[in-house]
Amino acid sequence: MTPVLGVVMLVHTAFDRAEQVIRHWVSGGCPVVVHVDANVPARVYAIFAARLSDLEMVKFSRRHRCEWGTWGIVAATQSAAELLLSSWPGLRNVYLASGACLPLRPIEELQDYLNDRPGTDFIESVTTADVHWTVGGLSEERFTLRFPFSWRRHRRLFDTYVRLQRRTGLVRKIPDGIDPHMGSQWWCLTRRTLTAILTDPDRPRLERYFRKVWIPDESYFQTLARRYSHRIESRSLTLTKFDFQGKPHIFYDDHIPLLRRSDCFVARKIWPRAEELYQAFLGPTSYGAQISEPNPGKIDRLFSKAVERRTKGRPGLYMQSRFPNEGWENGLTSSPYSVFQGFTELFEDFEPWLARTTGARVHGHLFAPTRVEFEDGQPVFAGGLSDSTALRDYHPRMFLTNLIWNTRGEHQCFQFGPRDSQKVIWDIAKDSHARVSVISGGWAVPLFRSDLDFAELRAEAARLQKIEAEHLNVLRSYYAKARIRIWSMAEFLEEPMENLQQVIAEIAAKGSVRIAEAPRLRDLSGFGQFLQQLRNQGMQPHLIGEFPVNPPSDTTAPPRRKPYLVR
Amino acid sequence: MNVLKRYRLRLRRKRWRLRAMRKRHELSAVSDRTSLIRPGQILVFSTFRNEDVRLPHFLRYYRDLGVDHFLMVDNGSDDGGREYLAGQPDVSLWTTEASYKRARFGVDWLNGLQSRYGHGHWCLVVDPDELLVYPFCDTRPLQALTDWLDASSIKAFGAMLLDMYPKGPIDEAVYRRDDDPLTVASWFDAGNYMISRNWRFGNLWIQGGPRARVFFPDKPARAPALNKIPLVKWKRHYAYDSSTHNLLPRGLNLVYDEWGGEKASGVLLHTKFLNSFTTKAEEELKRRQHYAGSHEYRAYAATLKDNPDLWCRWSEKYINWRQLEVLGLMSKGNWA
Numbered sequence: 001m002t003p004v005l006g007v008v009m010l011v012h013t014a015f016d017r018a019e020q021v022i023r024h025w026v027s028g029g030c031p032v033v034v035h036v037d038a039n040v041p042a043r044v045y046a047i048f049a050a051r052l053s054d055l056e057m058v059k060f061s062r063r064h065r066c067e068w069g070t071w072g073i074v075a076a077t078q079s080a081a082e083l084l085l086s087s088w089p090g091l092r093n094v095y096l097a098s099g100a101c102l103p104l105r106p107i108e109e110l111q112d113y114l115n116d117r118p119g120t121d122f123i124e125s126v127t128t129a130d131v132h133w134t135v136g137g138l139s140e141e142r143f144t145l146r147f148p149f150s151w152r153r154h155r156r157l158f159d160t161y162v163r164l165q166r167r168t169g170l171v172r173k174i175p176d177g178i179d180p181h182m183g184s185q186w187w188c189l190t191r192r193t194l195t196a197i198l199t200d201p202d203r204p205r206l207e208r209y210f211r212k213v214w215i216p217d218e219s220y221f222q223t224l225a226r227r228y229s230h231r232i233e234s235r236s237l238t239l240t241k242f243d244f245q246g247k248p249h250i251f252y253d254d255h256i257p258l259l260r261r262s263d264c265f266v267a268r269k270i271w272p273r274a275e276e277l278y279q280a281f282l283g284p285t286s287y288g289a290q291i292s293e294p295n296p297g298k299i300d301r302l303f304s305k306a307v308e309r310r311t312k313g314r315p316g317l318y319m320q321s322r323f324p325n326e327g328w329e330n331g332l333t334s335s336p337y338s339v340f341q342g343f344t345e346l347f348e349d350f351e352p353w354l355a356r357t358t359g360a361r362v363h364g365h366l367f368a369p370t371r372v373e374f375e376d377g378q379p380v381f382a383g384g385l386s387d388s389t390a391l392r393d394y395h396p397r398m399f400l401t402n403l404i405w406n407t408r409g410e411h412q413c414f415q416f417g418p419r420d421s422q423k424v425i426w427d428i429a430k431d432s433h434a435r436v437s438v439i440s441g442g443w444a445v446p447l448f449r450s451d452l453d454f455a456e457l458r459a460e461a462a463r464l465q466k467i468e469a470e471h472l473n474v475l476r477s478y479y480a481k482a483r484i485r486i487w488s489m490a491e492f493l494e495e496p497m498e499n500l501q502q503v504i505a506e507i508a509a510k511g512s513v514r515i516a517e518a519p520r521l522r523d524l525s526g527f528g529q530f531l532q533q534l535r536n537q538g539m540q541p542h543l544i545g546e547f548p549v550n551p552p553s554d555t556t557a558p559p560r561r562k563p564y565l566v567r
Numbered sequence: 568m569n570v571l572k573r574y575r576l577r578l579r580r581k582r583w584r585l586r587a588m589r590k591r592h593e594l595s596a597v598s599d600r601t602s603l604i605r606p607g608q609i610l611v612f613s614t615f616r617n618e619d620v621r622l623p624h625f626l627r628y629y630r631d632l633g634v635d636h637f638l639m640v641d642n643g644s645d646d647g648g649r650e651y652l653a654g655q656p657d658v659s660l661w662t663t664e665a666s667y668k669r670a671r672f673g674v675d676w677l678n679g680l681q682s683r684y685g686h687g688h689w690c691l692v693v694d695p696d697e698l699l700v701y702p703f704c705d706t707r708p709l710q711a712l713t714d715w716l717d718a719s720s721i722k723a724f725g726a727m728l729l730d731m732y733p734k735g736p737i738d739e740a741v742y743r744r745d746d747d748p749l750t751v752a753s754w755f756d757a758g759n760y761m762i763s764r765n766w767r768f769g770n771l772w773i774q775g776g777p778r779a780r781v782f783f784p785d786k787p788a789r790a791p792a793l794n795k796i797p798l799v800k801w802k803r804h805y806a807y808d809s810s811t812h813n814l815l816p817r818g819l820n821l822v823y824d825e826w827g828g829e830k831a832s833g834v835l836l837h838t839k840f841l842n843s844f845t846t847k848a849e850e851e852l853k854r855r856q857h858y859a860g861s862h863e864y865r866a867y868a869a870t871l872k873d874n875p876d877l878w879c880r881w882s883e884k885y886i887n888w889r890q891l892e893v894l895g896l897m898s899k900g901n902w903a
Contacts, residue, residue, distance in 0.1 A: 243901045247718060254706040271711055302903050310901030313829040317895045318762055320727040320794060321832035323771055323823045330827040380879045383758025384777065388784035395761035395787075405895060406758035 002090040003057070005030050005111050008080040010073065011099035012037035012066060014272035015048045018099035022058060024282045028107025031057040031091070033084040035076040038063040059083055069151050073185070073217040074210065081194055092118075095188045100269040101238060102251075104281050110237075110265045114188070121193050121229045124183030124236045125222040138162075142214040143180045144171040175209050177202070183222040186238035186268065189229075196228035197221065239264035239296050241303040244311055249303050256280050258302065264294040316405050316433075318398060332431040333404040337412040338507055339428060339435065341471075342442020342489065344415050347519035351415070357515060358507045360411035366403070367392070367420035382406040389421070396424040404433070411507055418443050418467035429474045434482035436475060437503045440468060441489040441544030445522060448530045458537050465543055472543070490545030496521065572767070580815035583806040587678035590670050594640060594661040594679075598653045601638070601684050608635035609689045609709055612681055614673035615641060617850075618695040619648035620744040620843065625695045626655060632699070633708035634691065638684060640676045642667050659684075667856040671809075678806050685801035689713040692797050692811050693835065698749070699726055699797065700888045701833035702899040715902055717800070723814070724798040725822030726833035729755050729896060730776045731885065732840040732877035741842050748838035754882040755836075756780065757894045760793065770794060770813040770820035777840075777877045782866045791863055795835055796822055831900030834891050845871050 007025050009032055011018045018034075025032050034052070036045050045063075052058050061080040066072040081094060093114050103110070114120075128140040138145075145165045149157040165171070174180060189197075200206065206224070210216045225232060239262060241249040248269045251259065253276040259267055260280075270277060313322045316334025324330070338360070344350045355362040364373030372387040374380075379387050383406030385399065386392075392399045404412060416428075428434045443464040447457055475484050485503065492499050501515055528549040534541050604610065611634050615622075626637065641649045641662040652660045663676070670676050681690055691709075693699060701712050701724070716724060731752040733740030740751045760775035771794050779790035795811045799819065806815050813820050824830045848867040851857055857864055883894070891897045 243719075245719065249903060250715060250718070252703070252707050252711055254703065271714065273708070273710065273714075306899065306901045306903035309829050309899065310824075311828045313824065313827050313898075314895060317829075319760070319829075319832075319895050319898065320725050320762070320771060320773060321823045321830040321898050321900065322828065323762060323764065323825065324827045325825045328825065328827045380780070380881055382881055384756030384780055384879065384881050385759045386780045386784055388780075388787075390785050391759075391761075391779060391787045395763065398761045402758050402760070 006091045007032045033080040035080045038065040123187035125181040184236040239267040342439030345442035345445040353519040363414040366414040418464040429480040432481040488545030590675040591679040593665040597660040619646040621695045623745045690801040697835040723819040728793040734878040736874040757883045768813045769817040829898040
């Protein structure tokens with residue numbers, strides 16, 4: 001049988017693997033023309049060539065110096081393709097592969113696949129306007145700027161010269177008859193198209209132009225195929241995925257199942273030491289003779305997830321290899337949580353009530369001055385967070401982010417107030433995951449109920465009010481992103497159930513929660529007189545709101561009322 | 568970072584290198600097999616004192632990952648560990664009786680050996696009680712990682728120290744030579760680490776874990792640093808500054824992403840807390856050869872009197888690297 005599919009293989013390293021793959025192609029009936037990078041020492045080349053000398057179907061083409069991003073790779077491909085086409089006149093298709101490419105399916109299946117689609121060129125070829133994968137912003141400019149400096153070795157010169165050209169507006173003219181296209185370097189062309197490209201009478205002129213295009217191996221054949229091909233399938237038969245820096249992802253032994261399911265014909269790039277992987281695909285294969293379409297979807301997902309992890313990361317996570325600058329956190333914490341200020345002061349059983357009603361995790365004052373009041377007074381909480389205030393105050397922001405990260409999947413609620421350590425208030429205010437509900441002036445209730453000496457009490461009230469006022473300024477600032485509700489105590493008490501309902505609905509782990517029972521309001525009889533007394537002593541408790549000196553009986557009565565339902 | 572500060576760091580690096588050269592004379596070779604080192608091989612550098620029980624597992628663990636050669640400095644061991652290592656075919660061993668403290672806790676000795684033998688190699692600097700875990704370490708050898716790092720032009724790989732501890736009093740966690748220490752000390756704290764930035768050197772400063780929780784709850788600033796950069800494609804002019812916590816030139820310390828993404832990172836499982844720890848802590852306290860007046864060891868001794876249990880109901884039991892990845896202690900980055 002005369003061979004119908006030939007392979008051009010570009011090799012520059014891992015020669016033992018290249019040999020293994022070449023033998024595989026040949027045993028599948030494909031002649032191979034090998035191009036070895038001219039940078040490879042002559043001795044290494046000689047050994048490699050000698051090892052393959054037993055194969056008649058393998059030839060070596062003239063060697064060019066291949067540097068990434070430069071013309072050498074195209075020149076190498078041209079020479080090898082010319083040699084291949086002239087040596088095996090019966091070939092119908094030519095496959096361009098590298099030494100790190102691995103055929104995943106039997107060669108016959110690839111041949112059958114191509115036979116079923118005669119005259120089709122498989123080459124990814126996309127106009128510059130539609131390209132989304134170029135890294136570093138060079139897409140159309142690849143064709144209009146000049147690139148005399150090596151990107152690898154003289155990065156700074158390269159960048160400076162590009163910037164200079166942008167600024168001066170000196171651009172090259174794209175030659176007539178050229179409509180720039182780009183795409184994967186790895187293609188499978190028909191003899192017709194490839195011959196047309198190689199024997200084009202215009203070739204010297206086009207070559208002169210493409211020699212100075214940036215990364216011509218991703219544009220020379222891709223552009224010219226558009227000129228000559230009758231039928232282009234704009235995709236590569238070689239599965240190759242790129243990471244966010246534009247480097248190909250590498251496949252390892254643990255990718256075997258994934259590669260099997262992909263049904264792709266050829267994959268790159270393979271880690272040269274992935275022994276099991278080479279065994280699995282080059283050894284005797286048990287692949288059924290089905291002709292299925294390549295389906296790289298699964299692999300796509302895996303690698304796009306990897307890119308996302310590298311570029312966006314997990315929101316709310318701070319760790320040794322993710323430590324975002326201010327404003328780049330992509331979410332200060334990982335999930336929503338609620339902060340309550342003034343509620344436990346006003347309601348006797350607020351915490352257990354909140355836990356019963358919402359099913360959320362309810363802590364006491366996490367930022368209390370004496371100890372961290374975790375749920376049920378635990379000395380240690382999720383992730384090993386300690387109740388030591390020194391540890392907490394050493395890095396309050398990380399205490400908060402750790403707590404929320406450690407309890408992913410739960411909703412955390414905690415109490416806050418002017419008696420607590422205030423270092424964390426900006427972080428909470430700026431966090432869009434925070435749900436902050438404040439009954440301002442709530443701190444006055446414990447004072448009212450305490451039996452402190454009134455002079456001390458007055459001083460304490462002034463101190464707490466000042467702290468709370470500053471906190472409220474933060475919450476009302478331009479930078480605050482949290483969902484914030486602020487009532488003065490008097491306001492809140494006008495419609496306590498409706499207000500509670502609003503707050504609860506936000507936590508709503510179970511959809512819309514209806515309040516089945518009310519928390520018990522503390523006895524506030526005499527509170528109005530207490531406030532008046534403060535005023536009489538020269539203090540202005542302005543955060544509490546307009547609280548009547550002799551309040552109507554119903555605000556002091558709630559404890560004795562029957563719990564009722566609110567919709 | 569202004570020119571002056573940069574220049575100061577340069578001088579500092581030069582100072583460490585000079586110091587390393589001077590301290591090299593303190594080392595005498597017990598078995599020098601460095602002629603076996605081939606280009607491209609992965610090297611482990613380590614300094615130890617009386618760690619004989621840990622050494623067999625240590626060597627096996629890293630051999631299995633694909634480490635090619637071990638360059639070890641013995642600081643006056645008298646438990647047979649030196650003799651054991653001298654007989655290993657892939658170990659080059661030096662010994663010294665000189666002061667650990669005055670060699671800046673062994674850093675000078677290793678900097679010297681690294682600049683001499685490590686140039687151009689991926690060098691892993693770990694203590695005998697540190698086991699490196701990196702993404703895919705159960706299916707891919709260490710060289711897969713270093714090849715990928717090379718291909719991605721990454722020169723340094725971070726792996727924070729994760730303190731492992733047993734369930735129950737430390738004294739009762741009996742470790743026998745050659746065992747896997749993780750079967751005894753298999754628990755860790757998953758999420759109580761505190762990170763801040765060291766602007767001068769550009770590295771992160773991580774504290775927390777059971778040591779902060781149990782030994783330093785009142786003096787968190789004194790809790791030991793857990794950030795480490797143990798795996799570096801070494802160049803002659805590099806120098807570790809303080810243990811493997813940070814290096815110079817400072818660009819190597821940027822093993823984290825600042826713009827929200829995650830770089831690939833690993834974890835050093837630190838199996839310090841075994842039954843051997845109590846005696847070790849006492850001994851080290853007597854020798855006074857540790858960092859900052861050995862305050863760390865003083866804190867240990869104070870708490871260890873009561874034979875504490877580091878375990879709590881929120882402790883996590885170690886399973887594999889994927890677990891650490893999910894918990895956010897390490898990351899695959901864009902390696903897939």
